[in-house]
Amino acid sequence: MLKIEGINKRFGSNEACKGINLEVRKGECFYLLGPSGCGKSTLLSMIAGHLSPDSGDIILEGHSLLNMPPNKRPIHTIFQSYALFPHLTVFENVAFSLRIKGVVDLEERVLKKLDLVSLLEFKDRYPEELSGGQQQRVAIARAIIDEPSLLLLDEPFGALDTKLRKEMQLELKALQRSLGMTFICVTHDQEEALSLADRLAVMNSGSIEQLGTPENVYDSPATRFVASFIGESNILDGKVEGDKILLSNSISVPITKKFQSGEIRGVVIRPEWFELNDGVSVFSLTGEVISRLFQGASILYLIKTELGKIKVLVPVDDDLSPRQIGDSVVVRCTSGSFEVV
Numbered sequence: 001m002l003k004i005e006g007i008n009k010r011f012g013s014n015e016a017c018k019g020i021n022l023e024v025r026k027g028e029c030f031y032l033l034g035p036s037g038c039g040k041s042t043l044l045s046m047i048a049g050h051l052s053p054d055s056g057d058i059i060l061e062g063h064s065l066l067n068m069p070p071n072k073r074p075i076h077t078i079f080q081s082y083a084l085f086p087h088l089t090v091f092e093n094v095a096f097s098l099r100i101k102g103v104v105d106l107e108e109r110v111l112k113k114l115d116l117v118s119l120l121e122f123k124d125r126y127p128e129e130l131s132g133g134q135q136q137r138v139a140i141a142r143a144i145i146d147e148p149s150l151l152l153l154d155e156p157f158g159a160l161d162t163k164l165r166k167e168m169q170l171e172l173k174a175l176q177r178s179l180g181m182t183f184i185c186v187t188h189d190q191e192e193a194l195s196l197a198d199r200l201a202v203m204n205s206g207s208i209e210q211l212g213t214p215e216n217v218y219d220s221p222a223t224r225f226v227a228s229f230i231g232e233s234n235i236l237d238g239k240v241e242g243d244k245i246l247l248s249n250s251i252s253v254p255i256t257k258k259f260q261s262g263e264i265r266g267v268v269i270r271p272e273w274f275e276l277n278d279g280v281s282v283f284s285l286t287g288e289v290i291s292r293l294f295q296g297a298s299i300l301y302l303i304k305t306e307l308g309k310i311k312v313l314v315p316v317d318d319d320l321s322p323r324q325i326g327d328s329v330v331v332r333c334t335s336g337s338f339e340v341v
């Protein structure tokens with residue numbers, strides 16, 4: 001439903017967006033994910049119309065948006081702060097834009113939207129009398145009051161602590177599903193993007209490095225940047241030789257992509273693809289535990305090996321005898337296929 005074609009935007013000599021192409025489908029929750037300063041908000045502002053691209057086009061449902069002022073675009077942006085009016089009730093916050101326009105069936109329309117976001121019983125409260133999740137739902141009800149095609153959310157959970165963030169993420173996802181609306185969200189938090197996005201674009205320095213489902217991007221990172229930015233990963237460098245990469249004199253792994261023999265490439269191995277217990281493996285190596293982090297359901301070990309320091313994630317259930325710092329261990333890689341970057 002939304003097509004972004006060859007968008008460029010520079011601020012002086014700073015190229016904030018470089019040749020961005022992407023398509024967002026109707027009804028999906030699409031994420032722009034990348035580190036601070038990579039151009040996410042700039043791209044969102046161009047979709048909303050607060051900034052104009054230097055070149056390229058933005059097409060919504062078949063029509064270019066470029067000559068349309070922001071308030072005429074069927075698009076709403078929700079900012080981190082929600083920007084609710086503290087002195088107005090929930091009802092009046094949602095009704096605000098309709099009052100300005102002098103709409104006749106105002107009450108009916110506001111109540112319908114409040115019902116959609118399950119806030120009918122809170123309609124007479126003030127924002128400060130609501131939880132963060134409820135405030136976010138007021139902001140969404142207000143944003144969808146005139147039935148936009150697209151909602152843009154810039155760092156929707158930015159300032160919240162971890163526990164509240166998780167709860168609100170679950171709520172937002174459920175709401176997005178039930179509304180069946182198209183959301184484009186921006187975040188630098190890879191966990192948020194992986195858990196909420198139907199599809200996501202990973203951005204770095206103004207460009208999209210990979211676009212796909214969370215599973216695609218996690219399991220098959222296209223670049224070294226994506227592999228290191230998304231989730232924890234080990235990137236082990238080795239020399240390409242035919243259809244193998246030699247990680248050491250005795251350890252090699254099969255590869256499916258074609259590379260020049262002799263090239264140095266990185267093999268991406270997630271910490272959970274290693275094990276410390278006995279069993280079959282694609283390759284194994286000895287090492288020494290140099291650090292460990294208890295993470296509740298699992299333990300993340302850092303192990304010094306001939307291939308460098310390797311992160312190994314072991315579910316607590318499988319960790320029959322948790323290893324201590326200084327222990328010698330055998331690290332086994334259990335994955336059968338490898339992404340090479």
Ligand SMILES: Nc1ncnc2c1ncn2[C@@H]1O[C@H](COP(=O)(O)OP(=O)(O)O)[C@@H](O)[C@H]1O
Pocket residue numbers: 011014015016034035036037038039040041042043
């Ligand atoms: N109005 C502006 N004037 C000058 N530079 C800007 C402006 N807005 C953003 N930038 C620069 O463009 C780059 C991308 O910024 P932004 O899109 O805000 O990144 P993100 O949202 O991914 O953190 C940054 O280097 C930022 O400093």
Ligand SMILES: [Mg+2]
Pocket residue numbers: 040041042
């Ligand atoms: Mg930003």
